[in-house]
Amino acid sequence: xYMTTTKIAFDARILRKTILRMSHIGKTAHIACAFSLVxxxxxxxxxxxxxxxxxxxxxDRDFLILSKGHGVMAQYACLKELxxxxxxxxxxxxxxxxxxxxxxxxxxxxxEVTSGSLGHGFSVGVGMxxxxxxxxxxxxxxxxxxxxxxxxxxxxxxxxxxxxxxxxKFMVIVDQNGYQAMGSTDEILKLxxxxxxxxxxxxxxxxxxxxxxxxxxxxxxxxxxxxSTKPKAVVAKTVKGKGVPFMENDNLWHYTRLSPEAYxxxxxxxxxxxx
Amino acid sequence: xxxxxxxxxxxxxxxxxxxILLTGDHGYALFDEFxxxxxxxxxxxxxxxxxxxGMAAGLARTGFRPFVYGLSxxxxxxxxxxxxxxxxxxxxPVVFTGDGAGFVYSHLxxxxxxxxxxxxxxxxxxxxxxxxxDRFELTMCMQAAYDMKSSVYLRMGKSDRGDIHSAVPSCExxxxxxxxxxxxxxxxxxxTGSMSxxxxxIAASHxxxxxxxxxxxxxxxxxSQVIAICKRSSAIVVLEEHSVMGGLGSVITEIASENxxxxxLRIGVKDRFSHMCGTYDYLLKEHxxxxxxxxxxxxxxxxRQVTACV
Numbered sequence: 001x002y003m004t005t006t007k008i009a010f011d012a013r014i015l016r017k018t019i020l021r022m023s024h025i026g027k028t029a030h031i032a033c034a035f036s037l038v039x040x041x042x043x044x045x046x047x048x049x050x051x052x053x054x055x056x057x058x059x060d061r062d063f064l065i066l067s068k069g070h071g072v073m074a075q076y077a078c079l080k081e082l083x084x085x086x087x088x089x090x091x092x093x094x095x096x097x098x099x100x101x102x103x104x105x106x107x108x109x110x111x112e113v114t115s116g117s118l119g120h121g122f123s124v125g126v127g128m129x130x131x132x133x134x135x136x137x138x139x140x141x142x143x144x145x146x147x148x149x150x151x152x153x154x155x156x157x158x159x160x161x162x163x164x165x166x167x168x169k170f171m172v173i174v175d176q177n178g179y180q181a182m183g184s185t186d187e188i189l190k191l192x193x194x195x196x197x198x199x200x201x202x203x204x205x206x207x208x209x210x211x212x213x214x215x216x217x218x219x220x221x222x223x224x225x226x227x228s229t230k231p232k233a234v235v236a237k238t239v240k241g242k243g244v245p246f247m248e249n250d251n252l253w254h255y256t257r258l259s260p261e262a263y264x265x266x267x268x269x270x271x272x273x274x275x
Numbered sequence: 276x277x278x279x280x281x282x283x284x285x286x287x288x289x290x291x292x293x294x295i296l297l298t299g300d301h302g303y304a305l306f307d308e309f310x311x312x313x314x315x316x317x318x319x320x321x322x323x324x325x326x327x328x329g330m331a332a333g334l335a336r337t338g339f340r341p342f343v344y345g346l347s348x349x350x351x352x353x354x355x356x357x358x359x360x361x362x363x364x365x366x367x368p369v370v371f372t373g374d375g376a377g378f379v380y381s382h383l384x385x386x387x388x389x390x391x392x393x394x395x396x397x398x399x400x401x402x403x404x405x406x407x408x409d410r411f412e413l414t415m416c417m418q419a420a421y422d423m424k425s426s427v428y429l430r431m432g433k434s435d436r437g438d439i440h441s442a443v444p445s446c447e448x449x450x451x452x453x454x455x456x457x458x459x460x461x462x463x464x465x466x467t468g469s470m471s472x473x474x475x476x477i478a479a480s481h482x483x484x485x486x487x488x489x490x491x492x493x494x495x496x497x498x499s500q501v502i503a504i505c506k507r508s509s510a511i512v513v514l515e516e517h518s519v520m521g522g523l524g525s526v527i528t529e530i531a532s533e534n535x536x537x538x539x540l541r542i543g544v545k546d547r548f549s550h551m552c553g554t555y556d557y558l559l560k561e562h563x564x565x566x567x568x569x570x571x572x573x574x575x576x577x578x579r580q581v582t583a584c585v
Contacts, residue, residue: 059338106365112336114364117356123326124361127333134295134315135337154357157323161330164321
């Protein structure tokens with residue numbers, strides 16, 4: 001098995017400030033849904049996902065798929081830490097002729113799939129995990145989905161398949177921030193207990209605080225050490241807009257663009273200078 | 276034709292262990308030989324087409340060559356977005372085979388009938404659209420679909436209409452297949468899939484000087500060849516068991532109107548669903564696609580051309 005060798009810190013505050021910089025420069029939405037998965041991505045990149053020769057196209061890599069493509073700014077922030085995106089590319093976000101789009105796109109070096117139409121990345125990930133199993137490699141597949149995203153039926157088709165075919169190196173991480181585009185998941189389409197839902201589909205599942213990096217790391221490691229042949233599901237309880245108090249749990253920040261004043265305040269909040 | 280499909284698939288899969296056949300719980304008996312000869316290359320993904328297509332993309336990304344099988348009412352229609360985003364966007368080498376296209380499932384009603392698949396798929400960038408007319412063209416198309424190493428939709432319609440060719444035609448990707456050369460300034464029949472047979476019968480009975488071409492490649496299509504056919508013909512008659520909106524008739528009309536305007540009659544399914552239950556032949560009649568109704572359409576079209584010219 002390839003071990004992750006990266007010594008990059010993936011400091012959550014730096015990642016959030018990159019997200020703020022991008023959304024400010026590009027005048028973009030989807031800040032809050034990027035903020036909720038910062039720690040999930042940081043832990044995966046730092047401790048679990050292996051890219052031999054620091055190459056996201058190396059055929060022996062692990063697979064990390066952001067199925068909830070709306071959170072892609074958080075992944076861009078990580079790609080910048082990895083050196084796969086330059087500061088110029090970050091500063092050109094949403095400029096005419098730039099490659100980085102508002103949703104995940106497979107043409108970006110380091111992104112596995114094109115997502116944003118929801119419920120796609122999960123199944124592609126199941127296919128990659130199946131491919132690794134057929135080839136008898138040790139490659140792992142991690143798919144991050146949103147809790148709103150799993151309204152999509154294709155997710156549950158894939159969950160049945162992953163369990164039936166014992167794809168135990170497949171792990172889904174649900175960024176359960178409790179919101180979707182038009183409101184809270186409880187108001188729109190109740191998900192009930194996600195952990196037991198995944199368990200009933202044949203997954204081994206643990207619920208964890210999705211902003212506690214130590215707990216996240218322990219949870220993922222525990223699931224990977226399991227001798228079970230079940231696929232794995234981490235239900236990560238997160239806060240939409242996490243890191244900037246005036247954005248937290250306020251669904252306006254799914255859509256709202258940053259004014260210059262809000263941008264300054266948000267950066268100060270991430271730095272802990274103001275609340 | 277279905278035997279040719281199974282035989283081609285087995286032959287390709289035995290030669291390339293990276294071929295994986297995925298079916299959405301369809302193909303009863305069709306895959307008996309495949310399962311016998313290539314058991315580890317067969318996956319029944321369940322009645323879950325969206326996931327099946329997403330998985331095919333994932334398998335292709337890890338170096339496999341998936342062949343995805345379904346009824347054309349479901350693959351590609353139900354999963355058109357997965358095909359577009361997960362597969363065609365990166366031109367991944369996945370072959371989709373949509374079986375039972377047209378009115379094959381005549382007794383089962385609209386859910387299993389498929390008149391829209393060519394129109395939907397050919398608008399998707401990168402995606403090739405193949406539509407063989409008999410078992411020989413199907414064998415050629417299967418090899419072509421594999422050789423293209425890109426995203427392909429292969430349409431299979433009514434499979435028991437008999438042969439058009441006497442051997443596997445050697446066809447360049449995109450080229451039309453000539454059945455009857457015909458004479459200059461006569462009409463040309465261009466047909467695809469199950470309608471090629473009736474086109475050949477009508478041509479043989481009533482239009483011995485007409486040209487007859489089958490069109491196994493809806494996309495890409497050799498435009499220069501189509502233009503050459505338009506230039507030497509007096510009118511074109513296109514036949515397909517598909518909607519006249521967006522199918523082969525549209526392809527030919529688009530090329531002709533931009534390059535060599537010529538009257539084109541599009542024979543196919545008008546803008547309507549089937550109303551009644553019945554045999555395949557009964558439904559063709561309901562849609563005006565039985566031989567008598569087609570002959571009438573052609574006569575009426577040709578007489579209109581004469582009138583228009585006067």
